[in-house]
Amino acid sequence: MKVLAADIGGTKTLLQIADWGENTPQVLAEQRYLSGDYSSFDDLLRTFLTETSSTGNGLRGACFAVAGVVTQGVATATNLPWRLDATHLEATFELPQVVLINDFTAIGYGIEGLTPDDFAILQSGKPEAAAPQAVIGAGTGLGQALLVWQEQTGHYQVLPTEGGHVDFAPQGKLQIALLTYLSRQLDHVSYERVLSGGGLVTLYHFLKETSGMAESPALKKALSEGDQAAAISRSALEHGDPLAGQALDLLVQIYGAQAGNLALACLPRGGLFVAGGIAPKILERLQAGGFMEAFLSKGRLSELMQQIPVKVILESKVGLLGASRLAMRLAYEQL
Structure with a gap:
């Protein structure tokens, strides 16, 4: 065929x-x-x-x-x-x-065709067979989808969403300041505006303008020469640049929070999968704790969140x- x-x-x-x-x-x-x-x-x-x-x-x-x-x-x-x-x-x-x-x-x-080696586990949780699943992934934009088991076919049916465009809900003083900063520029501040390749660039410029931290000459040069998001990520992960590192940490926290919001919306006890082009490239940052801390920080429902399996898809x-x-x-x- x-x-x-x-x-x-x-x-x-x-x-x-x-x-x-x-x-x-x-x-x-x-x-x-x-x-x-x-x-x-x-x-x-x-x-x-x-x-x-x-x-x-x-x-x-x-x-x-x-x-x-x-x-x-x-x-x-x-x-x-x-x-x-x-x-x-x-x-x-x-x-x-x-x-x-x-x-x-x-x-x-595509998830159905993957093997265990195609995932990095952020939280094992307590997976349930035939339970709903969900996918979230940041790349050029921010995508989300739901998966519902169909007994008659023996496969999951995938339901598309435009959940990446829901309103950005800031957590803490820094993110509230970020929302205020972006509201001066945009009519609608969605999660995609801060949780994507372009979003990382936005976070970097926000911190550069508001934190008082100095921009390194090497990163300034890299930003003028090519892919700005890649330059920021590389500077954070490979060169330990403080400003780039803070921007990446902020993206990871927002990523975890929105993944948690998606999980609360559909209770994917079959697993929540983190896809997209960004996650595999910043896997060590996702595994450092900031992502799962924000994912689990759901007040009275934090214990429920601990039951949901969370995996990063490594297969591009x-x-x-x-x-x-x-x-x-x-x-x-x-x-």
Whole structure:
């Protein structure tokens, strides 16, 4: 069963053709592209299919995961000027079936295909079989999804959300000052504004302007030359930069608090999974305690929070795996 899958993010897009056997895919072709290099997904997909023309024949279906809102077969990317239409893609590229899903929906479907080595455990908790699960992940944006067990299929159904855009709820004087700072610049301060790659940059500039701490010349130079979030994270983790370290610690605390908010909203006794591009890169900071301290700090319900398993997903292609897995399932349903 040969299918086409894509994981479309604001920074990068992964495309893959896989041939599924019995619940196991054989990857026939896979490419990574910088999303910003293409004016539309059509242009990118055309490039990929041209480059892989020898393996692209006989496709039975396609599933494209998009970092954005998906409604009735149309997806609008949140951090890209792209609009995808399933019907248009089927006709333009002669694909038998195209399904568009949210990128965190894809991550949810990909979890089933992971192994224990693909996770780092932050809290073992008391996992319950067939109980709800949840996913949260910071990267270019902030994504969240819910997973609900379906007895008739023997699989989890993934429910997408836009929970990353809920109101930022500060904890403590520093975060209250952060909200005040951002409210002068933004009409709506959501968690994504402070819990993402761009959010880390925002936290750094907030602390630089309000803490009185001096910016190191080396980091100032790095910020002017490339990926600012990566420069801040690297300076904190590898060089011990105090200002960058405080910004990263603040992000970790906010991350843990919002993961806890998500857990309270759906009680994922089957596990809460931390996904996205940032978590694996700052794993040592997540394991240092600030994340779980904020996660558990829920007043009268702190004891309940201790029962929820919390794991970091280490496999960077989990979204691509999930999109491919769903394309396979839907293609089999058409037989």
